[in-house]
Amino acid sequence: MAKIELENVWKRFGRVEAVVDLTLDIPDGSFIALLGPSGCGKTTTMNMLSGLLQPTSGEIRFNGEVVNDLHPGKRNVGFVFQNYAIFTHMSAFDNIAFGLRVVRKQPAETVEREVERVAELLDISHLLEQRAADLSVNDMQKVAIGRSMITNPGIFLLDEPFSNLDAAFRAYMRAEMKKLQRELRQTMIYVTHDQVEAMAMADHIAIMDLGKLQQYGTPDEVYNSPANRFVAHFVGSTTMNFLPAELGATDGSLELRLPIPEARPIVLEDGSAKLLDEKGERGHTLGIRPEHLELLDPANERADARGTVLLVEPLGARNIVHLRAGEIDFRVVVPPTIRPRVGDALGIELERKYVHVFDDMTGKALR
Amino acid sequence: MSAKTLRTTARTVVIALILALFLFPVYWMITMAFKPQPQWAPTTGETYWFPESPTFGNFKRIFGGEPTDESGLGFLTSTPIDATDSIITSLIVAGLGTVLALLVGISTAYGISRFRAGGKLLPFAILQLRMFPPIAVIIPILFLWTYLQLNDTYWGLILIYGAVTFPFVVWLMRSFFDEIPREIAEAAIVDGCSNFGAFRKAILPLVKGGLATTALFVFILNWSDYLIALVLAGSRVITAPVFLSQIRSASTGVEFGSQAALALILILPPVILAIAIQKHLVRGLTFGAIKR
Structure with a gap:
């Protein structure tokens, strides 16, 4: 059992900054996902936690004790590698x-x-006598997990452990890992570039990009209140819609004007106008998830904009409708029962409470 | 005959011809070893393709036997010789030279492969040691060895054999190490091994096939060396190839029969070693650590 603190941790390889000023508190017994695209520093962070790499500066503490220079074998960690x-x-x-x-x-x-x-826990008792080279990929990964579990590590590090497995087994292992973690109450840190995996498994998600921590929060928080445009873009199985918007304020309400002919301005009446005060004249981007858009009859007066259907992707449980309004393309997630035809004219409504606004200069979310 | 059987037959014939070409000297050596003196040095100009009345006389001769005079041409004038010491000398210097090259070479190769020791240049710096012909450096080395009093000593030969075959070990072993994912060592380290422990317990067992192949290759190089042993030793320390070249008698000149007999004995150790490590010679057996 261990709680982990990273304080202002940097890792440089020559002139490359792999991890930049990372500060992270990981409570004892929690399940954390380190999420980010390849090269974002998540594996480097993992290697510093395991002790395979030493941070260039900053402190890593396990249960309050600095472990920067402690040999990996003495850290009481288990490590499962991608391969x-x-x-x-x-x-x-x-x-x-x-x-x-x-x-x-x-x-x-x-x-x-x-x-x-x-072996009992992992359901591989019948394989113990086999040569490891003869095992299937799935069983190999179970053996690898077993090998890192055997010493009862207080911290369990998993570096994309399931990305080489087939989809069905991956889903099964995800559930198994989660169950295992609940039983053993170990602190588990899970590196992945798959946001679905991170959302499904972790208590908290740390999202990294270019070596920097972008946001650290529950799956709910990173999904519903992304800290910046990167997080908003990276999280969510169908990418968020981003539209250039011009900001204006009218009597305390924030008004977003979209570059779509005959589009209604989006008025946010919840005191968002104060966002504008300090931000002046910078460019802004409106973000809204495809599931927070509604398709309407073009004549419906609730429609914020109107467009024509470009493409429909039927995914079984839902359909993704691609709609072009003026110069802007929208992705809209709709139930499978709604299946417009290509070329249909449709209205579109943005659910006001799910509208995000990003500063183009910093990428930060204003709301 | 269908086109397919024709192709197979043609291929077999070509392979047989090439084999015959390469194996004929071996055949000649083997038969020569068992020919009595009048047949390996016929005065009549006749060619004996196969030994008539085969004899062990040549073998007896190189192990101190009284030379038999089957021709009446004066073998008796030559003194008895014994190749035993030279074979033991060869085993010692070639064997220890190989061990030395492996010890230094494997460590170097692992350092280069795993830690990029020496940067990009070091592997090539090591390789270029092999790029000039030995004859070009052997005389300066002779001066150096004489100065170091290594000339004509066991250690002198062991050191030079280790040095000249070390680049092979580095380049061969490095390619084997490169094929092992770095996570193998890392996994062992996280489990509590030191760097060396991970190397010994997790990495070395995985490259033992490559290691056996490399060892055999290097041993054959050292075992069959003539030039170095001739220049840097040859009076007190005499290796088998040097000894072999010196088997001659006053009456017949070079004793081809006895040379063939010794040569036949000298090819045995590499052949036996190769058979012993046969299963390791098939490279790649152990390289399944990652299923790609």
Whole structure:
């Protein structure tokens, strides 16, 4: 069991800044996802937590104790790699036993008991005698998880552990991991570039880009109140719509004018106007998720803008309608029962409370 | 005959011809080793393609046996010789030279592969050691060895054999190490191994096939060396190839039969080693650590 604190952690490789001033508090027993595109510094962060890399500056603390220079083997962490890193010259049993037997030199009975316990948990007891090289990819990853679990690490680090697995097994393993984490109450840090995975599994998500922490919050928070345009763009299975908007204020309400002919200005009456005061004349972008748009009859007076259907993607559980209004393309997620034809003229309404506004200069969300 | 069987037959014939071309010297050596003296040095100009009345006389001769005079041409005038010491010398210097090259070479290769030791230039700096012909440097090395009093000593040969085969070890082993994902070592380190422990317990077992191949390759190079052993040693420390070249008698000149017998013995260690590590020679068996 361990709580983890990162304080102003930097990692530079020569002139490359891989991790920039990262500060993160991870409570004991929580399940955190480190989410970001490749090259965002999430794996470097992982390697610093495991001790494979030392931070250039800053402090990493486990349970309040600085571990910057502590050898990986003494940190009581388990690490599962994306490519398993299974020792193919050993049996599955020997792989799982490695940490206890070879490194910690435990007596044979202890090793056997522990390996069997772990194998039971992961449902691989029947595979123990097999050569690791002969296992399927799915079983290899289970063995890899077993190997990192055997020492009862207080912190469990998983670096994209399921990205090489097939989709069905990935979904199954996700659920299993979550269950396992609840049972063992370990602090689990999970690196992924798949936002669906992060949303589905984690208590908190830390989103990184270009080595910088962009937002740290619950799946709800990052989804509903993205801190900036990057987060808004990265999170969500159908990408958020971004539209250039001109901001204006009329009697305390914020008014967003879209560059679409005959479009109604979007008026936000919840005191958003104060956002404008300090922001002056900068450009702004309006963001709204495809699921927060509603398709209407073009004659409906609630329609904020009107456009024609470009493309319909039927996904079974929902349809994605691509709509062009003026020069702007919208993606709209609708229930499968709504299936307009290409070329249809439709009205579109933006749900006011889900409208986000981003500063073009800083990318920061104003709301 | 269908086109397919024709192609197969043609291929077989071509392969047989090429094999015959390459194996004929071996055949000649083997048969020569068992020919009595009148057949390997016929005065009649006749060619004996196959030994008539095969004999072990040549083998007895190189291990101190009294030379038999089957021709009456004066073998008896030559003194008895014994190749045993030279074979032992060769085993020692070639074997220890190989061990030395492996010890230094494997560490270097792992350092280069895993930690990029020496930057981009080091591997090529090591490789270029092999790029000039040995004859070009052997005389300066002779001066150096004489100065260091390594000339004509076991250690002198072991050191030079280690040095000249070290680049091979680095380049071969490096390619084997490169194929192992770095996560293998990292996993072992997170489990509590030191860098060296991870290397020994997780990496080395994975490259043992490559290691065996490299060791055999290097051993053959050292074992078959003639030039270096001739220049840097040859009076007190005599390796088998040098000994072989010196088998001659006053009456017949070079004793081809005895040379063939010794040569036949000398190809045995590499052949036996190759058979012993046969399964490791098939590279790639151990390279499934990542299923791509």
